[in-house]
Amino acid sequence: GKILVNDQFISREEGSIDIEDRGYQFGDGVYEVIRVYGGKMFTGKEHLTRLFESSKKILLELPFTQEELTAKLQELMEMNKLHTGTIYLQVTRGAAPRQHQFPGQSKPVLTAYTKEVGRPEEGMNKGMTATVADDVRWLRCDIKSLNLLGNLLAKQEAMANGSFEAILHRDGTVTEGSSSNVFIIKDNQLHTHPATNLILNGITRRVILQLCNEIGLTYKEEAFSVEELYAADEVFMASTTAEIMPLVQVRDVPVGDGKPGEWTKKLQVAFKGAIQ
Numbered sequence: 208g209k210i211l212v213n214d215q216f217i218s219r220e221e222g223s224i225d226i227e228d229r230g231y232q233f234g235d236g237v238y239e240v241i242r243v244y245g246g247k248m249f250t251g252k253e254h255l256t257r258l259f260e261s262s263k264k265i266l267l268e269l270p271f272t273q274e275e276l277t278a279k280l281q282e283l284m285e286m287n288k289l290h291t292g293t294i295y296l297q298v299t300r301g302a303a304p305r306q307h308q309f310p311g312q313s314k315p316v317l318t319a320y321t322k323e324v325g326r327p328e329e330g331m332n333k334g335m336t337a338t339v340a341d342d343v344r345w346l347r348c349d350i351k352s353l354n355l356l357g358n359l360l361a362k363q364e365a366m367a368n369g370s371f372e373a374i375l376h377r378d379g380t381v382t383e384g385s386s387s388n389v390f391i392i393k394d395n396q397l398h399t400h401p402a403t404n405l406i407l408n409g410i411t412r413r414v415i416l417q418l419c420n421e422i423g424l425t426y427k428e429e430a431f432s433v434e435e436l437y438a439a440d441e442v443f444m445a446s447t448t449a450e451i452m453p454l455v456q457v458r459d460v461p462v463g464d465g466k467p468g469e470w471t472k473k474l475q476v477a478f479k480g481a482i483q
């Protein structure tokens with residue numbers, strides 16, 4: 208397969224990154240993960256719009272338009288005959304002598320590659336487990352930044368505990384997952400943290416809120432507490448790769464009857480309709 212480096216399609220072995228690339232040294236860059244179903248990008252436009260928004264928030268001017276980038280990614284997908292999978296892409300501020308302040312001159316470095324990844328059917332059917340962890344990240348979680356250590360430490364702890372996801376909280380208020388958004392359903396109403404600086408406004412999250420309207424599930428974009436999480440009828444997480452993933456146990460506590468909930472399953476069905 209080929210990878211994309213700036214505007215060149217090359218083989219992975221041919222690619223090289225400068226040791227003073229600011230993405231490599233500082234995590235000074237932004238990224239996206241886009242889902243591909245049946246050879247087509249799902250919500251590609253929303254992902255690329257968010258990439259441009261993230262770039263703007265870190266004062267990184269991209270040397271291409273959204274249309275140009277879309278065309279390149281399309282080409283990459285076709286070249287690699289990607290059917291069901293993901294496109295990962297990132298842009299860094301490029302290479303410059305190491306200093307914290309932004310360099311006067313640097314050329315952003317774009318890299319993108321594709322990967323075959325099936326839908327996570329098994330987990331979606333049986334549900335997964337989650338831990339709860341302190342959200343120790345910075346206050347600009349709305350930016351899809353390459354700086355992910357706070358997320359990684361939480362995910363690592365979850366995995367070491369045999370859990371699939373870490374649900375993060377700030378002083379007892381649930382924000383999101385280490386690599387997903389988190390939703391609860393209580394008394395036939397869905398709750399999820401509002402799209403503030405404390406969470407990434409997931410594209411899957413946005414699709415889900417639309418689907419709520421379709422299936423007649425009322426929702427509130429209001430923060431909820433860890434206590435409310437434990438008392439929920441249903442809990443699920445959502446992301447580009449995990450889709451709508453039921454969480455059937457949080458720490459040692461089963462959610463509801465310990466099986467994926469009815470509203471969660473309805474949302475999964477509606478989501479499947481949306482991606483076809």
Ligand code: PDD
Pocket residue numbers: 240358383384385386387388406407408409410411412445446447448
């Ligand atoms: N993660 N919140 C965080 C912290 C995330 O990292 C992600 C996605 C989401 C969900 O966003 P979306 O629905 O747009 O994928 C929420 C990606 C998949 C990743 O880093 O691999």
